[in-house]
Amino acid sequence: MASHTMDTTTDRAEVLFFTSPHCSACKAMRPVADGVAIRFDGKVRLTEVDSAADSVSSSTHRVRGVPTFIAIHDGIEVARAVGSRTSDQLTELFVAADAGDGFRGTISPTDRAMRLGVGAVFAIAALATSTPILWVFALAAVGFATWDLVRP
């Protein structure tokens, strides 16, 4: 992992990983972040920032707690995540940094697929058994899968 740097304007795509020395969650997240970063090697750089040692950077990026991940594209923040995250969620952050388009939700692709699948099963069951109330469950599952896309 790269050492601390705040030269965000020279990196087209970067994810800043704000940590602190005594943060156990940060230590737990480090191998996860490194694992995701390797998949984006050459496209998105992962930069660890010690928020305790660099209060200026923390203040500039309005970091209120650690771990905090901030996706930067062309020097502009496009997405952030605070707290422990799964590799799926970190991947979304890296994709956002790479594409320059902030992801708007917290639903991982796996969760979205699972919820849409449940909706599909309910829809099929509603059709197969002619039970209209099952459409309510189907629509609820689809709503549960897509709420992050439609919220303001």
Next chain:
Amino acid sequence: MKRNEASWDRIARVVLGIALIVGGLAAVGGTAGYIMAAVGLIPLATGLMGWCPIYAVLKFGTREDEASKVTAS
């Protein structure tokens, strides 16, 4: 709300929940069917969320830290 269910646990809950809801509303019907469906909502919801409140109270969980298993490809 930290997830405490493994993938297999979540899938089992979702399948059970769907079975109870569809079975209750489409096959059983009546009050018993509605009760089955209501009961089925519990595993379905906890399966979709990946978090079980009973596990949390008992400080138990089936989920290992799956995220930490990510390795360089």
